[in-house]
Amino acid sequence: MTSDVANLPSVPNTPAATRRVALFGRANAGKTSLLMHLTGSLQRPVNFPGTSVESVQSSCMSGDCRLEIVDLPGVASLRPQSRDEQVAVDHLRNPETPPDLICFVLDAGKLAVELQLLQQIRGLGLPIVVAVTKVDVAAAEGFPIDADQLQRALGLPLVVVNGANGTGVDALRIELAMTSLEAIKPAASPAASPAACVTQKRAISQSLTDKLDGFLLHPIFGPVVLVVVVLVMFQLVFTVAEPFMEWIEIAQGFLSGGIESMISAGAVRSFLVDGVVNGVGSSLIFVPQIALLIAFVTCVEATGYMARAVFLLDRLLRRFGLSGKSFIPLASSFACAIPGIAASRILGDERDRLATIAVAPLMSCSARLPVYVVLLAAFFPAYQAGLMLFVLYAIGIVTAIVVSWTLRRTVLKGGVSMLAMELPVYQRPRMRLIGRHTWFSVKSFLVTAGTVIFASTIVVWALAYFPRPAAIGESFDSQRAAVVQAAPADSGDQLAALDARQSAAYLEQSYLASMGHFVQPVFEPAGFDWRMTVGVLAAFPARELVIPTLGTLYSLGEVEASADDPDPRLKDALRNAKGPDGKPTMNGLIALAAMVFFALCSQCAATLAAIRRETHSWRWPIFTFTYMTVLAWLAAVAIYQIGTMLGFGS
Amino acid sequence: MDSHVTETPSDCSASPQMGNSAVPDASSSDQGGACGGHRLDAVQAVGVVGTQFEVVAIDGDDAISERLAASGLWAGTVLEHIASASFGGPMLFRVHGYRLALRRSEAARVRVVEAR
Numbered sequence: 001m002t003s004d005v006a007n008l009p010s011v012p013n014t015p016a017a018t019r020r021v022a023l024f025g026r027a028n029a030g031k032t033s034l035l036m037h038l039t040g041s042l043q044r045p046v047n048f049p050g051t052s053v054e055s056v057q058s059s060c061m062s063g064d065c066r067l068e069i070v071d072l073p074g075v076a077s078l079r080p081q082s083r084d085e086q087v088a089v090d091h092l093r094n095p096e097t098p099p100d101l102i103c104f105v106l107d108a109g110k111l112a113v114e115l116q117l118l119q120q121i122r123g124l125g126l127p128i129v130v131a132v133t134k135v136d137v138a139a140a141e142g143f144p145i146d147a148d149q150l151q152r153a154l155g156l157p158l159v160v161v162n163g164a165n166g167t168g169v170d171a172l173r174i175e176l177a178m179t180s181l182e183a184i185k186p187a188a189s190p191a192a193s194p195a196a197c198v199t200q201k202r203a204i205s206q207s208l209t210d211k212l213d214g215f216l217l218h219p220i221f222g223p224v225v226l227v228v229v230v231l232v233m234f235q236l237v238f239t240v241a242e243p244f245m246e247w248i249e250i251a252q253g254f255l256s257g258g259i260e261s262m263i264s265a266g267a268v269r270s271f272l273v274d275g276v277v278n279g280v281g282s283s284l285i286f287v288p289q290i291a292l293l294i295a296f297v298t299c300v301e302a303t304g305y306m307a308r309a310v311f312l313l314d315r316l317l318r319r320f321g322l323s324g325k326s327f328i329p330l331a332s333s334f335a336c337a338i339p340g341i342a343a344s345r346i347l348g349d350e351r352d353r354l355a356t357i358a359v360a361p362l363m364s365c366s367a368r369l370p371v372y373v374v375l376l377a378a379f380f381p382a383y384q385a386g387l388m389l390f391v392l393y394a395i396g397i398v399t400a401i402v403v404s405w406t407l408r409r410t411v412l413k414g415g416v417s418m419l420a421m422e423l424p425v426y427q428r429p430r431m432r433l434i435g436r437h438t439w440f441s442v443k444s445f446l447v448t449a450g451t452v453i454f455a456s457t458i459v460v461w462a463l464a465y466f467p468r469p470a471a472i473g474e475s476f477d478s479q480r481a482a483v484v485q486a487a488p489a490d491s492g493d494q495l496a497a498l499d500a501r502q503s504a505a506y507l508e509q510s511y512l513a514s515m516g517h518f519v520q521p522v523f524e525p526a527g528f529d530w531r532m533t534v535g536v537l538a539a540f541p542a543r544e545l546v547i548p549t550l551g552t553l554y555s556l557g558e559v560e561a562s563a564d565d566p567d568p569r570l571k572d573a574l575r576n577a578k579g580p581d582g583k584p585t586m587n588g589l590i591a592l593a594a595m596v597f598f599a600l601c602s603q604c605a606a607t608l609a610a611i612r613r614e615t616h617s618w619r620w621p622i623f624t625f626t627y628m629t630v631l632a633w634l635a636a637v638a639i640y641q642i643g644t645m646l647g648f649g650s
Numbered sequence: 651m652d653s654h655v656t657e658t659p660s661d662c663s664a665s666p667q668m669g670n671s672a673v674p675d676a677s678s679s680d681q682g683g684a685c686g687g688h689r690l691d692a693v694q695a696v697g698v699v700g701t702q703f704e705v706v707a708i709d710g711d712d713a714i715s716e717r718l719a720a721s722g723l724w725a726g727t728v729l730e731h732i733a734s735a736s737f738g739g740p741m742l743f744r745v746h747g748y749r750l751a752l753r754r755s756e757a758a759r760v761r762v763v764e765a766r
Contacts, residue, residue, distance in 0.1 A: 077720035081713050110748035113722035143747040209749075210732070219736035311751045315739035318753075324740070419740055420717050420756050423749040 018066045021176055022091060025105030026117060027074025028424045030133040030163035033433060034105060035071045037166035038173060062177035070099070078120045081418075082348040092124060100181055101127040103172075108138040108145045109425065118154070127182065129175050130158040137425050141207045164430065209304075209425045216305070222312050229300065229309070233331070236292050244288035252281040267465065275461035278548050280454050286336075286544070289366040290445055293335030295438040301328070302429035307421065314419055320401045321408025323347055323417055326356040330400070333363035339441050341610045351415035355407045357614060358624050359400035361607050364393050364599055367543045371598045374547060378571040379591040388592075392599050399600060399631065456541030456605070460549060463512040472509065476502040512538070526593045526636035527644075529585035531577070536597065543603040550574070589643040593636040601632035687761035690729070691741070691754040703729045703762035710759050718759060722746045728765050 023031045039058040059068045072091055073084035080086040092099065104121060106114045121128060130151075138145055151158040157179050161168035206214075215221055256273045263269040300306050306328060314324025322330075325347050333340030340360045347353040364372075372392055376385040476498060483494045507513055516534035523533045531550065538549040551570055577585045602608065608621040615621075687706035705727040708715050722745045723729075730744040740751045752760075 076717060079716060079720075081717060107748075110722065110746050112727075112746035113720075113748070116720070116722070138747065141747055213733060213742070213749075217733045217735070217742065219734075223736070307751075311740050311742065312735055314751075314753065315735060315737050418714050418717060418756060419751055419753045420714070420721055421751050422721075423742060423751050425749075 017064070018068060019100045019177065019181075020097070021067050021069045022099035022102050023069055023071045023105060024088065024092065024102050024121065025074060026076060026107060026110075026114065026422075028422055029074065029105040029107040029114075031071050031074065031105045033163040033430065034131060034133065034161060034169070034172075035069055036433065036436075037161075037163065037169040038067075038069060060173065062173040065177035067173065067176055069103070075117075077117060078123075082345070084345055092121075092126070098126065101129060101176065101179065103176060104128050104130050106130050106132045108132050108135045109141055109143065110422075111138070111143070111145060111150075127179060128156050129172070129179055130154060130156050131172050132158060132160045133163050134425075135160055136162065136164075141209070141425065207425075212426050213308070213423075216308050217311065222308075226309055226312050229305070230331070233293065233296050234334070236296055241288040241292050245285050248281070248285050248287070252277060252284075255281075270465055271458075271461065274465075274548075275458050276454075280450070280457065284446075285370075286366045287442055287445065289369075290335045291438050291442050293366070294332070294339065294441045295434055297328075297332050297335075298434045298437045299429045302427065302434060304424040304426045307423045310419075310421065311423060318417075319405075321355055321404045321406075321412070322359075323349065323352045323356075324419060325421070326352065329356050329360055330363055333360040333365060336365050336367070336445065337361045337363065337604065337607045338445070338610045341607065341614055344614065349415045349417040351408065351412040352417050354615065354620065355404045355412050357611055357620065358407060358627075359404045361602055361604065361611075361624060361628065362396045362400040362403065362600065364396045365604075367604070368392075368598055371543065371546050372595055374550075374570060375574070375591040375595050378574045379586070379588040388595075392595055395596060395635075396599050403627065457545060457548070459541075460512070460538045460545055463515070464507060464510050464549070466511060467509065468506055469509055472502065472505050476505070522633075523636075525641065526597065526633070527590040527640040528594065528636075529577070531585070532590070532594055536594075536601075539598070539601075539603045541603075541605045543598060543601075546598065546603075589640060589648045592643070593640040596639055597632045597636040599632075600628055600635055602628035687763045689758045690743075690752075690760035690762050691757035701731045702765035703731070704765040705729065706761040706763055708759055709761065714756060715759055718752075718756065721750055722748075723750075723760055729760075729762065 023035055025031055035058055039060040057068065057070050059066060061067070070091065072088035075085040075088045078089055080089045092102065102121060102124075104118055106118065118128075118130070132145075132147060132150070135145060135147070147158065147160045157175050159168055159172040159175050161172050216225055256277050259272050259277065260269065263272065297306075300309075309327055310324040312324075313327050317324055317326055326344070328346060329340040329343040331340075332343050337360045340363070341357050344353050344356045344360065347356060372389055376388055380388055480495060480498055483491050483498065487494075512534055513530065515537060516530040519537060520528075520530045520533050523536065528536065535546050535550045539546040547570070574586050574591075575584075602625045608625055611621040611624055612618060690703065705723050705725055707725060708718050708723060727745060731741065732744055732749060733742040735741070738754060740753050741757055743750050743752065
């Protein structure tokens, strides 16, 4: 069949026509890579990691015929059991714009199951072209299939394709453009007998996947390997990303310097440097971490290992009211909760899904890391900092366990949770696909950075910059004049000190400071001074704003912290900051209370927006925000109060 | 099959004949009865990899049972036990040439007899 079609002239029977093709099949059948080969590119993002959670559309030409192809989420049957499956089935059953034909993607590796689904699809009456994938996998697993035999048995157009290298895709494109659009009749009798097309008896004793599973799913080695994989993931995020983050910092410094040399001091320059460059830059700095983590997670998923992690963790996560499948969204949330929340769509049970979404923001995301790093460096010796960092991550995880456990026993009680999932054959990941997934995720992060974070940064900047009482400027101008008059030769240091004091004086008068002083009583029990309080307040739209805000507040102008080398000036300023009474306003205990606060608090408008999008209600974002913020406050107060009682407060 | 397999009282209230495959000759099973057989989760075969079973029926007709049928578990299907996660975690079976992970609670709905 394959070769016959390939030899036909590529002239469609309905010239210049458009055909809407629905790419339909079970999960893991290879729809997404098939679409990539069919059309050469993906025009809209494929959401990781359910691979095709949204309908992805793309088009291509076959002769004169334009094929508009929709990649539908994988389904197990025509009776959908998750949001994903509902999308796919609704598309086929859409009474207004049903697809012109279905391209049924049939995984040769599980022929019998595929034929059952195909039998259901035939009942819809839509024309069907069968694309058989993974013939090589079936052969390697010991179930080679006979495509000609299968085609005769089915009585449908059938093309064998290879999702890895694209063999057979040309033939499929022609078949999709040329096949008759007449409605097909559902087969009266059971369609093809799989037995006729497959060598039922396994030809080989153990495939490569069997051998790997023997080790990776081993009761003892399996969990050990899983722990190693997770550790490698963290290592990637915290060490490999570092040089890239430094480059971004350098570029940012270069840009600020350029602006400063071109524009004279004033509101415009401050807006551009402090507001735009530093504000947006402080979130751009996380792009390498997010990209690496997403690439790693996608890669692990593409190899087939992610499903094994789900298998190994299911029992454990069940105890906490989650599902083994929750591991995928929760692991991605260590980079950023937004893709993690989107990834929760793979969870079939709605209650499992909501519990996962509600706790995903508790995983310490990459935006919390700079806060930890700066405060740890300022108040803890290096040998303690590593352990403390681990403790902060653990606090998030343990809280998530407690919250999900509670939710599943109260508001999210019951539900039909199920696992019943395929563990795919191990595969070498295709770099092109991983590159695409990573790029689309980074792009959506950049859009967030360009909109939500950018807008909030501007607001914080304006609140910190205005009003600027003329009296302060005049007072410092006269002081400056006095310094220059006294010692014109080496007034540089003194002038710089005056500049710093002047911006501090302005800040004390700013709207932001007034707000800080007003809210201060709330955070007094946690030991925060008004500046830390302002940092906390400023971070509610996006926690990326904490470090730039604290930097501004401690009158340092631009302050940037990389994961490894936090700005030493901010570190020292935090350590040396004194209140009106001359006592230090910060110490190790307050720093710990602040870090735990940041670890637990919901400070990310984009995450709440993602929760709203995924749950279609305001209830869950409001709930998540409230419980996280209350827990964060309680934990910070408890740490400070108990710590002070135990004498750690000095 | 090893000695851990326990006979469970069979509940035949709902055991739809899923799919279009031939219904196996259930009476030929040594357990007797139209929907007898062992519960699949009772097959404590952690060390006994490669044991093969034949599905007799699926208990229940809710979403889980439906998913099991859609996954290829219908009467006559041959299952091969591949692995079990530790601490009562999921079990892995080869079904129709692919690998299907089932929770023990899900496997409990599948009634099997040892394949000959």
